Each structure stands twice: as structure tokens, then as C-alpha cells.
Amino acid sequence: MPEPVMNRHVIDIASLDDGAIHFILNRALVLAAGGEPQRAERTVANLFFEPSTRTRVSFELAARRLGLTVINMDGERSSTTKGESLVDTLVTLAAMGVELAVLRHGQTGICTEIIDQLPTQLALINAGDGSGEHPTQALLDATVLSSLPRPLSDLTVAIVGDLRHSRVARSNMALLKRLGVGELRVAGPDAMLPEASVPGVRVCTTLDQAVADADVVMMLRVQRERMDRSGWPDPTLYYREWGLSEARLARAKPDCKVMHPGPINRGMELDATLADGSRSLILRQVSMSVPVRMAIFEHIMGRLAASAANAATQESVK
Numbered sequence: 001m002p003e004p005v006m007n008r009h010v011i012d013i014a015s016l017d018d019g020a021i022h023f024i025l026n027r028a029l030v031l032a033a034g035g036e037p038q039r040a041e042r043t044v045a046n047l048f049f050e051p052s053t054r055t056r057v058s059f060e061l062a063a064r065r066l067g068l069t070v071i072n073m074d075g076e077r078s079s080t081t082k083g084e085s086l087v088d089t090l091v092t093l094a095a096m097g098v099e100l101a102v103l104r105h106g107q108t109g110i111c112t113e114i115i116d117q118l119p120t121q122l123a124l125i126n127a128g129d130g131s132g133e134h135p136t137q138a139l140l141d142a143t144v145l146s147s148l149p150r151p152l153s154d155l156t157v158a159i160v161g162d163l164r165h166s167r168v169a170r171s172n173m174a175l176l177k178r179l180g181v182g183e184l185r186v187a188g189p190d191a192m193l194p195e196a197s198v199p200g201v202r203v204c205t206t207l208d209q210a211v212a213d214a215d216v217v218m219m220l221r222v223q224r225e226r227m228d229r230s231g232w233p234d235p236t237l238y239y240r241e242w243g244l245s246e247a248r249l250a251r252a253k254p255d256c257k258v259m260h261p262g263p264i265n266r267g268m269e270l271d272a273t274l275a276d277g278s279r280s281l282i283l284r285q286v287s288m289s290v291p292v293r294m295a296i297f298e299h300i301m302g303r304l305a306a307s308a309a310n311a312a313t314q315e316s317v318k
Helices: 018-032 054-065 086-095 110-117 135-146 167-178 207-211 235-242 282-317
Strands: 043-048 069-074 100-105 123-129 156-160 183-187 202-204 216-219 257-259
Touching: 018 135, 018 282, 043 054, 043 086, 054 069, 054 100, 054 123, 054 282, 086 100, 086 110, 100 110, 100 282, 110 123, 123 135, 123 282, 135 167, 135 282, 156 167, 156 207, 167 183, 183 207, 202 207, 257 282
Parallel strands: 043 069, 043 100, 100 123, 156 183, 156 216, 183 202, 216 257
Antiparallel strands: none
């Protein structure tokens, strides 16, 4: 029986099976500790149609550390500007021998929309699609949390800020619930809350309520690029109500950790002293981004190899 099409891709959290999730989390920690990478001769194309620093660079570093050939493509300079469809671009790359494609795109749901139209030899990784999902960021955040002294089941995690437009928040809520985090809370301005409630997630009405006795507070960037300009919050007023300060963090547990997927609007989403302080895991998130994405590449390459072997076996039976 052929392997389900989603098994060779990383599109969203829901489509990842439990084996894939646990392999990536555990393998990333091994790689971060100096484990030997599974090098391979494959080609990956990074297609970024939106600005990116952390995600783009970490994917490139991850690929190079695995011995992959890397092709970096700027969406604004690709043939899509001439009218070529994204699917045609990906099919063309596959015909040239590209086997993995990392895609960041401004259209929510684009990866799910095109996945069935891609050739079987190409695997797609969602590096962020509009306000949809960012599964690889959630996987690295979960890896960071799983390395804390206490198990996920004992942690109270608060995610605060622009939840409505945040693909990071959406993927983190799905993954952390699935991994059995003790309590998951969200909070933000009314206009930035999710349009629908998420089962198993507690919605708090204030930042103080969300932070109270929390073990981890994950602050989110205000995604102005996904809002009408008239809806942009005033930085000073936003910080007054929703910015994380030392005084507000004092309501959390004494060893509460602070996270942020970046880039940070310092003085708006959180104090610089917290971003750079001893309780911050922000640079830990950045440093784990490479081993986690290495583990993701290894996972996909393993699935591709298994699929090819299965296809060869079926052909020989014929």
C-alpha cells in the first residue's frame, strides 16, 4: 500500500503522526548535544516569499550541516512574478532534481492547497503560511520546553499577544495540547484573540491573569503586516496593557521562563531586560532552530527513502 501523501511533508501539526513528532523532538536534542548528523546527497530549495532571518538562515545552516545542496530563491525574483503558478515552480524544481522544498508564503493555507498537485519525489516543508501555521517553529519551541527540568505535564504555559494573526501561536497551541502540557493559557487584546475558541485552552482577559503562577510565558509579535493600518496598536498603549515587564512577571512562578519567536518589538511586547535576562529562553530558541530543522530534514529524508524502497519493491513484484 502506498504511503499517505502527508507523511513525506511537514505542513501543519495535525498532519504529523506521533512517531514523527517524537523523533524530531528527541533527535534534535541529540544533535544539539553533538550527535553525528545523518548526511545525505539531496537538494533542497528555500522559497521565501516573505522576509525572514531566523527561519531562512536556520534552514540553510541545517541543510548544509547535513551535506545537502542548498538553492536559495527569493520569491520576488522567481518566475511567479511573470505569472507562473507556485505549483509550476515547484514541479519545475522537482524536474531539475530538487527533492525538498522549504516554503514561506503570505497566503494562509497555501501548502494544504497545493500539496496534492506536487510530484511524489518532492517533499514540502511549511516555513510559515500567512496566519495559518508555522509547524517547525512550534517543534523547536516544544524541544526547548521539553529540555526544562520539569515535564510538560507539570507546566503552565501562557501565550500572550497577537494570537489571531500568529501562525506560531496556532501551531504551538496544537502541538503543546497534543504533547500534554499541564495548562495552556492565551491572552491578548480582543481584536487579536482567535476568531474561534480552541478546546482545552484557557482564555484569560488580562495579562496579569495569564501570567499568574505560570511556568512559561511566550510573548508574540504584533503582526502589523497582516492588519489594516487603522488597526495598528499604539506601542505605548499596547505596552501599558499587554507588555511584559519585570513587575508583571513577578506574578509568575519565581523560575518562570520567557519565550518569544522573534523578531522582538522591545519596549512594546516585553522589556529589553527580560529579553536579555537570566529567565529568557529566546536565544535558546534561536540556537535550537538549527538542530530541530536538521531533525526535520532527517525525518523527511527517512520517509522519502522508505517510500522509494516501497515503490521499488512493488515494481519488482509486478
